[in-house]
Every structure is written in C-alpha cells, then in structure tokens.
Amino acid sequence: MDNISSTFRQAISTNLLTLTRFRDLLKKIKQNRPSEDLELLRRAYQFSARTHKRQVRLSGEPFLSHPLEVAHILADLRLDVPTIATALLHDVVEDTTVTLDEIRSQFGDEVAHLVEGVTKISKLEFASREERQAENMRKMLLAMVDDLRVIFVKLADRLHNMRTLRYLPSEKQQRVAQETLEIYAPLAHRMGMGKIRGELEDMAFAYIDPHAYQEIREEIEEKRRYSEDLLKEMASAIEQKLQENGLQARVEWRIKRLYSTYKKMKRQKEDLSQIYDLLAVRIITQSVNDCYAAMGVVHSVWSPVPGRIKDFIAMPRPNLYQSLHTTVIGKSGQPVEVQIRTEEMHRTAEEGIAAHWKYKEGGMYSAADEQSMAWLRQLVEWQQEMSDPTEFLSTLKIDLYPEEVYTFTPKGKVVVLPRDATPVDFAYAIHTEVGNTCTGAKVNGKLVPLRYRLRNGDIAEIATQKGGHPSRDWLTFVKSSRARNKIKHWINVTERASSIDLGRKLLEKESRRYNVSWGKVSAEELTKASQGMGYPHSDDLLSAVGFGKAPPRQVLAKLFPESVLEEKAGKKTLTQTVQKALGMTPGAALQVKGFHDLLVYRAKCCEPIRGEEVVGYITRGKGVAVHAKSCSNVQNLLYEPERRIEVEWVASPDDSYPVQLVLRSSDRPGLLKELTAAITERTNIRNIETRFAENGEATIDLTLDITDKKHLEKLVTAMRKIHGVRDVERIHKV
Ligand code: MN
Numbered sequence: 016m017d018n019i020s021s022t023f024r025q026a027i028s029t030n031l032l033t034l035t036r037f038r039d040l041l042k043k044i045k046q047n048r049p050s051e052d053l054e055l056l057r058r059a060y061q062f063s064a065r066t067h068k069r070q071v072r073l074s075g076e077p078f079l080s081h082p083l084e085v086a087h088i089l090a091d092l093r094l095d096v097p098t099i100a101t102a103l104l105h106d107v108v109e110d111t112t113v114t115l116d117e118i119r120s121q122f123g124d125e126v127a128h129l130v131e132g133v134t135k136i137s138k139l140e141f142a143s144r145e146e147r148q149a150e151n152m153r154k155m156l157l158a159m160v161d162d163l164r165v166i167f168v169k170l171a172d173r174l175h176n177m178r179t180l181r182y183l184p185s186e187k188q189q190r191v192a193q194e195t196l197e198i199y200a201p202l203a204h205r206m207g208m209g210k211i212r213g214e215l216e217d218m219a220f221a222y223i224d225p226h227a228y229q230e231i232r233e234e235i236e237e238k239r240r241y242s243e244d245l246l247k248e249m250a251s252a253i254e255q256k257l258q259e260n261g262l263q264a265r266v267e268w269r270i271k272r273l274y275s276t277y278k279k280m281k282r283q284k285e286d287l288s289q290i291y292d293l294l295a296v297r298i299i300t301q302s303v304n305d306c307y308a309a310m311g312v313v314h315s316v317w318s319p320v321p322g323r324i325k326d327f328i329a330m331p332r333p334n335l336y337q338s339l340h341t342t343v344i345g346k347s348g349q350p351v352e353v354q355i356r357t358e359e360m361h362r363t364a365e366e367g368i369a370a371h372w373k374y375k376e377g378g379m380y381s382a383a384d385e386q387s388m389a390w391l392r393q394l395v396e397w398q399q400e401m402s403d404p405t406e407f408l409s410t411l412k413i414d415l416y417p418e419e420v421y422t423f424t425p426k427g428k429v430v431v432l433p434r435d436a437t438p439v440d441f442a443y444a445i446h447t448e449v450g451n452t453c454t455g456a457k458v459n460g461k462l463v464p465l466r467y468r469l470r471n472g473d474i475a476e477i478a479t480q481k482g483g484h485p486s487r488d489w490l491t492f493v494k495s496s497r498a499r500n501k502i503k504h505w506i507n508v509t510e511r512a513s514s515i516d517l518g519r520k521l522l523e524k525e526s527r528r529y530n531v532s533w534g535k536v537s538a539e540e541l542t543k544a545s546q547g548m549g550y551p552h553s554d555d556l557l558s559a560v561g562f563g564k565a566p567p568r569q570v571l572a573k574l575f576p577e578s579v580l581e582e583k584a585g586k587k588t589l590t591q592t593v594q595k596a597l598g599m600t601p602g603a604a605l606q607v608k609g610f611h612d613l614l615v616y617r618a619k620c621c622e623p624i625r626g627e628e629v630v631g632y633i634t635r636g637k638g639v640a641v642h643a644k645s646c647s648n649v650q651n652l653l654y655e656p657e658r659r660i661e662v663e664w665v666a667s668p669d670d671s672y673p674v675q676l677v678l679r680s681s682d683r684p685g686l687l688k689e690l691t692a693a694i695t696e697r698t699n700i701r702n703i704e705t706r707f708a709e710n711g712e713a714t715i716d717l718t719l720d721i722t723d724k725k726h727l728e729k730l731v732t733a734m735r736k737i738h739g740v741r742d743v744e745r746i747h748k749v
Pocket residue numbers: 081105106172
C-alpha cells in the first residue's frame with residue numbers, strides 16, 4: 016500500500032509541476048500577445064499530457080516537460096499560438112501512436128501541417144563526416160520546409176535537447192552535438208538568431224572537443240576575473256556621459272562566447288589578447304540618430320583603435336545584423352569593443368528572423384516590416400523576382416531553393432540535383448556506369464518511370480542491367496549537365512564505331528570507282544597513310560571518312576600515289592551505296608534528324624530547319640548535305656543530278672536548331688526588355704548582341720532555339736509587332 020501511495024504522490028507532484036509550468040507559459044503569452052486565443056493551447060497541452068503520459072525522459076522527468084520547455088523557448092521569442100501548440104505536440108506523432116489525421120481533426124490544418132513538418136525533419140539523420148555534406152544537409156532541411164515556423168520549433172527542440180544532453184549515452188551525445196554544430200547552429204546563424212546559435216555552439220563544443228573547451232573556458236574565466244570590473248566601470252561611465260549629453264540609452268556588457276572565441280583564435284591564429292571583441296560594451300539607443308551621437312560621445316572619452324570602426328547600420332551583414340562597432344582601449348590597456356544599436360536592432364541580433372515574425376490575424380504587415388522582408392529575401396537567396404513580397408510572406412509559404420532538389424540514396428547520402436531532375440540524373444550523379452546501365456528506378460520504395468520528376472526528400476534507388484545502355488530519348492528529359500554530357504559521350508563513342516565501319520565501306524566503294532585495289536592495302540600502309548594525314552591511328556582516319564571529315568579520294572591518293580585516280584562512271588551506284596551504307600531500303604527517302612547526324616548534315620550555306628523543303632546532295636566524301644530548296648547553291652547542284660538524293664524530315668522531333676537572326680530597329684527605352692519578353696515566351700535565347708549606331712539605329716544579333724519553320728515564323732511575326740522594329744532577317748554563317 017505504501018508503495019502505491021508514494022507512486023501516487025509522485026504522480027500528483029509531477030502533474031503539479033508541469034501544470035505550474037504550463038500556467039507560466041499561458042501568462043507569458045498573455046503578456047506578449049494579448050489577443051491570442053489560448054483555448055487551442057489548453058487543448059494541445061491536455062492532449063500532449065495524455066499521449067505522453069507514461070513516457071519518462073532519461074533525466075527522470077516526465078516526457079511532457081520536454082514539449083513544455085520547447086514551448087517556453089518559443090513563447091520567449093513571442094511566436095504565435097499555432098507555433099507554440101506545435102511545440103507541445105511536436106513529438107506525439109513520432110513517439111506515440113497518434114496519427115497526423117488525429118492531430119488535424121483535433122487542432123486543424125495549420126497545426127497539423129506544422130507538426131508534419133517537424134516530424135519530417137526529425138526523421139532525417141544529418142550527422143555526417145564530410146564537411147561538404149553539411150552544407151547540403153542544411154540546404155536540404157530548408158528545402159523540405161515550406162513554413163519557417165517549422166524551423167523555429169525544430170531549433171527550440173534542439174536547444175532543449177542540448178540542454179539535457181548530459182543524460183544521454185555518450186555515443187548519442189557525440190552524434191547529436193556534431194549535428195548541432197554542423198546543421199542547427201549555422202541554421203540559427205543564417206536566420207540571424209544570435210542568442211540561440213551561441214548557446215547551441217557552446218553546448219555542442221563541450222561535447223565535441225572537451226579538452227579545447229575546458230582550456231578556453233579557463234582562459235576566459237581568468238580574463239573575466241579582472242575584466243568584469245573594467246566593463247562595469249566603463250558601462251556606468253558611458254551611461255553617465257550619454258545622460259550628460261541628453262541621450263537616452265541603456266548600457267550592457269558581455270564577454271564573447273567560448274566557441275566563437277575559439278573559432279576566431281583558430282581562424283586568425285591569434286591568442287586571446289589579440290581578440291579585439293572579446294570584451295564588449297553594448298549601448299542600446301532609442302533611434303538610429305542616437306547611435307551615431309552615442310558613438311561621438313564614446314570617442315570623446317576613449318580614443319578609437321584605428322581601422323576598427325564599422326558601420327553595420329549603413330551596411331548590414333548578410334543576416335541583416337545591424338550595429339555600429341568601434342574598439343577603444345580601456346583603462347588597463349585592454350581593447351573593448353563598443354557595439355551601438357537601437358532596441359529593434361538589438362532584438363534582431365538576438366532573435367533574428369523570429370523577432371520579425373509578426374504573424375497577425377488577417378495576415379497584415381506594418382510598413383516597419385519592410386526591413387524584415389528584405390531580410391527574408393536575402394536569407395533565402397531568393398533569385399527570382401517576387402511579384403508581391405507581402406503576399407509571399409502572408410501565406411507563410413517558402414521555397415528556399417527553387418532551383419535545386421535534394422534527394423537521398425538508400426544509404427542516406429544526399430544527392431543535390433537541378434529542380435525537376437529525373438532518376439536518370441540521379442543515376443549519373445551516383446556513377447557514370449550506374450547511369451549508362453540504368454533500366455528502372457524506385458522512389459520511396461515504389462517503381463517510377465525514368466522520366467519521373469524527383470522531389471525534395473525522395474529516396475531513390477536505381478536498377479541497372481549489365482549490358483544496358485543509354486537511350487537518345489533520355490536527352491529529352493534529363494536536367495543535369497552531367498547526365499546530358501555522359502549520354503552524349505556514350506552516343507559519340509557508339510557513333511564512332513559505326514563511323515569507322517562506314518568509312519571503310521566508303522573507301523571500298525571509292526577504290527572500285529577509281530579502279531584501285533582496296534583489298535591489297537595492308538594495315539601498316541593504312542596506318543602510315545593515316546599518320547601522313549594527321550591521324551594517329553587508322554581507326555581515326557576511317558572514322559573521319561565516315562563522319563565526312565576526310566574525302567576518300569584524298570585517302571586513296573595517299574595510298575596509291577603512283578596511280579592516276581581517274582573516276583570510273585558510277586552514277587547510279589552512288590546513291591545506292593549511300594543508301595546501303597546508311598541501312599536504307601533502296602528508293603526510300605533519307606531521313607534527316609537532328610543537327611549532326613552521322614554523314615547527314617545540314618548545309619552551312621542555308622542551314623535548313625524542320626518544315627522547310629529540303630534537297631539532299633551526296634558530296635564527294637563528306638556525306639549527304641541537306642540544303643533548303645530555296646538555297647542558291649541548289650541551282651549549282653543540278654549540274655550533277657545523279658548526286659541528288661531524296662530527303663525528308665523525321666516525323667516526331669524533339670530537338671531544336673540554333674537559328675541566327677538579325678533585327679534592325681530604332682533604339683528606344685524598353686526595347687530590349689519587350690523583345691526578350693516576346694522571345695522567351697516562345698523559346699530560348701542562346702545569344703544576343705546589340706550594337707547601337709550614332710543615328711539611333713539598333714542592330715540586334717540573335718541566336719534562338721527553333722524547332723521548325725512554323726515556330727520561326729511565329730517568332731518573327733511577334734518580333735515585328737514590337738514598336739520600333741523595322742526588319743527581322745534570318746542570316747547564315749557562310
Ligand atoms: Mn523533441
């Protein structure tokens with residue numbers, strides 16, 4: 016009986032303890048955000064208390080104390096009720112049998128969405144041995160989050176876990192501390208949350224390098240002993256001087272944190288006495304003007320150290336930290352940094368983006384939040400123009416890395432790919448061989464097509480097959496240049512093999528025509544002739560013939576220098592030979608595919624594009640040239656009608672051709688903008704160059720990706736419609 020009653024008593028006292036802590040939380044929120052609805056919080060607390068009831072932390076405390084403390088950290092940051100409710104519920108989905116649907120039905124979409132975000136991140140293992148991976152991990156974490164409040168909860172969660180890390184087994188301590196130092200502290204820094212970052216770093220430092228931690232701690236403690244008085248004295252002297260000058264301000268002082276001191280010493284290879292900002296006095300003023308006035312007052316009493324005055328008010332740091340810094344020499348000859356800033360800047364320095372997170376009912380923002388939006392833009396390295404930043408913020412939606420997608424191997428390695436990348440891109444990122452032989456893919460355990468678009472957090476698994484090979488088709492959907500290059504390379508190598516074959520056939524044919532004996536040519540002779548023509552191996556020469564780069568007649572002349580290479584009549588067989596070499600059925604039209612098909616190429620003089628009427632012409636050893644019917648050279652070709660061959664465009668094309676245009680216009684403001692807008696709506700611009708003449712005439716050279724004749728015509732029409740444009744003309748290189 017005694018036992019039961021003691022357990023009972025204990026249960027009641029823990030209940031009371033957490034309940035008191037919860038009441039404190041409500042009080043805090045009422046103070047900071049009087050208009051918030053606390054009913055949601057009460058329900059979240061009760062729900063969390065119920066579901067975590069039997070769970071105990073390694074510290075011996077009831078589990079509930081953890082979400083409660085996380086909630087307190089967020090309440091101190093003055094965050095909104097949904098965020099704090101999320102803190103109370105953040106571990107229920109992961110650690111209990113509660114499902115997200117239950118959370119949604121009880122607390123609504125907003126809270127459920129936030130809890131889901133936190134749960135998703137918690138499942139990831141970020142600790143890694145590689146420096147390079149850490150940055151990717153941080154980015155991925157951000158990419159997986161679509162609401163910044165998820166990160167606030169996660170940081171607060173981590174802060175409390177670090178505060179209670181001593182209860183964990185040492186192996187886990189190491190992992191968590193490393194992850195904190197690599198992922199969460201830099202994240203807090205990025206978000207300008209200086210206070211949380213400092214605490215996270217110092218706590219992690221103690222676990223990761225206890226020796227260095229202890230050493231620097233003792234050094235700083237010693238320094239503190241005789242610096243504290245100096246700082247106090249200076250602070251009150253400054254306070255007095257400011258008052259005499261009619262400036263309202265409060266003055267604080269601080270000694271630099273351990274880990275950031277340690278890092279600075281290591282980075283600059285300096286000892287403690289050379290760290291100028293080890294000791295700092297902070298002046299917190301009422302206005303920006305007062306900051307500069309206060310700096311004047313400080314300098315009238317203490318001389319500044321040259322080169323140490325920094326104006327981060329005019330030029331904020333990337334995380335939007337603002338302050339005036341100056342270093343002065345204190346009484347005992349010690350340098351002391353003086354940091355001067357307004358209340359608002361101070362809060363920003365301590366709380367970062369959270370200080371600006373004034374999410375209000377109705378999603379309204381004051382003009383003062385302009386600054387925080389600018390900050391957010393910088394924070395996320397937002398590269399695309401936002402049409403309306405207010406709207407962007409009010410929806411609370413973020414997409415931090417719009418150009419990248421973060422995926423995992425089954426073993427948990429992060430693979431960063433361009434947005435919309437496919438399993439083929441993923442496969443080539445793993446290894447060229449994996450890419451070349453990939454036949455299928457699984458994403459998150461499910462089979463997907465190779466052109467599937469990967470999403471953040473996807474775990475991809477590639478199936479390969481020995482002897483498998485890339486398909487030309489892949490070029491139409493891969494997104495990474497690595498995959499594209501590797502596929503092209505493979506195709507080139509394969510084409511080389513067939514070009515060698517083709518070159519040999521062409522030489523056989525030509526030798527019959529010139530009545531010399533190809534069969535008598537030895538390997539040595541061929542190699543010698545090749546080298547004489549600048550090709551290291553005979554295969555290089557054969558391939559060159561096959562690709563149409565080396566005329567067969569020239570090769571034969573090298574091999575049979577004594578023969579007079581007189582052409583025998585072979586008019587009819589020429590077309591047939593080419594058709595045979597290209598594996599065509601006799602009489603069929605030659606199909607013209609892309610830009611640089613083997614042995615079939617678009618003539619440089621007219622560069623026909625799909626949709627134009629074309630004529631094929633068998634050149635002497637250069638393959639089949641395809642001309643536009645309108646090309647002036649075609650007239651000349653008619654002299655040798657036996658060299659004509661029927662050609663047609665391949666039915667369903669995906670490729671495009673670069674087409675050069677020259678556009679003439681009168682120069683006027685906005686012309687280029689309108690022009691590029693008109694074009695980019697319809698295609699890619701490969702190159703654009705503008706020249707201005709003195710008479711106000713603009714000549715614009717353009718290279719555009721064009722799929723066919725119709726496409727080109729539409730573009731030209733659109734360009735001609737632009738005010739000021741007088742003339743658009745297609746030009747050719749030759
Ligand atoms: Mn937690």
